[in-house]
Amino acid sequence: MRKIDEEKFLYSVSEESIMKTWDNEAVEEHEFSDTYKKFREDLIRRAGENGSNKKIGMAGSEYGERRNGEAVGEIIAMPYQSQKKKWYRRPAGIAAAVAAAIVLSMGAYAISGLFKIKSQEFTGENGAYTYEFEAGDDGDGVMVQPMRLVPNYLPEGYEYLQEHFKDSDGIKKYHGSDGGGLTIALDNYFSSQTFAYISSVENTEINGIKTDILTSNGDNGSDYVVMMFYEELGQVVTILGYDGISLEEIKKVAENLVLEPTGEEAYQAFAQERETYDAEPVLIEDGRQVQVGETMEYVSDVTNKKLSFTVTDIDIRDDISGLPEEYFTDYERISSLLDENGKFASYERTEPVWENNALVEKSTDEIYPAFAYITMEITNLSDEPLTDAFVYANLVYKNSETGEEEVEMAEGLGNETVYYDGSDYLDGIYNIKLYHSDFDAGETRTVHLGVLFMKERQDEAYLSLFGWTNLMDTCYVKLIP
Incomplete structure (x- = not known):
C-alpha cells in the first residue's frame, strides 16, 4: 500500500x-x-x-x-x-x-495551523511578557476540537494535588513529596496571555511542537512557565513548575505529554479578550461611622440571624502578655514580633522591586507594631438559638488625601483579626472556625477581639465590620476616638 x-x-x-x-x-x-x-x-x-x-x-x-x-x-x-x-x-x-x-x-x-502567535514580547516594567494570538479570517476565533491532557510522565513522588482534578480534561495539578508543584493546563479561550516577572524566554521545540520556556525570577507563583503551541489543533498547553521543581523534570513532562480528542462538540477558541477590572475605591465616609458604645445590628434573611454588636472598649497595648495562646490564629508568628522583654519590637519593612531583571526586596522604612484589644458585647436578638455566628473585624486605614480605605499588608501586620476568645470551635492552630460562636435565644456575651496595627498610622486606623457580607453597609469604628 x-x-x-x-x-x-x-x-x-x-x-x-x-x-x-x-x-x-x-x-x-x-x-x-x-x-x-x-x-x-x-x-x-x-x-x-x-x-x-x-x-x-x-x-x-x-x-x-x-x-x-x-x-x-x-x-x-x-x-x-x-x-x-x-x-x-x-x-x-x-x-x-x-x-x-x-x-x-x-x-x-x-x-493548516488554526491560529498563530501575532506577537510576543515584554510589555511591562515588572517583567511582564505578553502573547497575542490570532485565529480566523477576522481575528474572531476559530472552532476547535476539545482535547484532554494525558501526562505519561510525572516526577517521582508527585501526586494529584486535589481529588477533583483527576477527572479534568483541561487541567492537572500535582505536588511532590519534596514540596515542588506542577500544573498542566489547556488555555486557548483568550486572545492574549500575560505572565509577570519573567527574566528570560527561550524559543525551542519539543516533539516538533513550537515551545517557549519562560524563566521567572519573581513572586508570580511559578519558577518556570512552558508554553506549547499546538497550532494544527488550535490548542495552547501551559505547564507551570514551582517551589523548586527542576526544568529538566518539567521538560520530561512536556516530552511525554499526549493530547487526545474527547469527542465532544467543537468550541470557539482565541475569541475572548481578557478584561482587567479596576476595583472601585472604597470610601470610609460612605460607610456608617460608629462610636464606641454605639450598637450595630446585623440581620441576615438568608441565615435567619439577627444580632447586635457593640464595641465597648479599645485597649492599645505594646504586648500580648496574659492572653491565652489558643485564642490566637498564629501565636508563634505573632510572638516572633516581640523582643526579649515581651514587647513588640520595631522592624524594617521591605517591599518587592523589579530590578536588574529580578524581583528583589528593598528596605522602605521602620515599622512599630502595636496590639488593639477590643471588648465587644454581642446579643442574639432572635427567639431561637444561633449556631456558627461569625464574629470578626478588619483593620483598615483612611488615606488622608483621598479618604479611601487602605490595607497595610506588611509582614506580621495583615489587617485580619488575630485573636478571639469567644469561639465555640477551638480545634487547634489555624482553625478556620475560630471566629464562630453559638448563642442561646436572647443571650448576651462579652468577647474580645485582637488586631495588630502600625503605631505611626494609629490616628488613621479603623475597625471595619460587616463589609464582607454584602448584606449591609460597612460599619467603621475609629481605633482611637
Missing part, C-alpha cells in the same frame, strides 16, 4: 494553483486566496468532527488494519515517533480523508 505524499495531495485537491513553483519538493512562500483559506478551514473542521479516535503526541506508525489480507482504509503516518505504535483509519468520505491529511501532515502544519 502506497503512503500518501500529503503535501502533493493537498496541492492537487485545493482546486487552485496556489504555489508558484514545485521544484525538488521545495515550496516557495505564497499568499493563499480567501476562497482557499475557507476551503482549508472547512476541511479542518470536518476532520475535527470525524477524527475522534486520533491521538496527538508521541504516536507514530505506518501500519494499518488488514482483513483477510486486504488493507482496510488508507493509513496516514502520525508525525511523532515512539515505541508504542498507533494507527489512524480513514473516516468515510473523501473530504474527511483530505482533512485528516491536512491535520496530520507534519509538512502541512505551517499551512
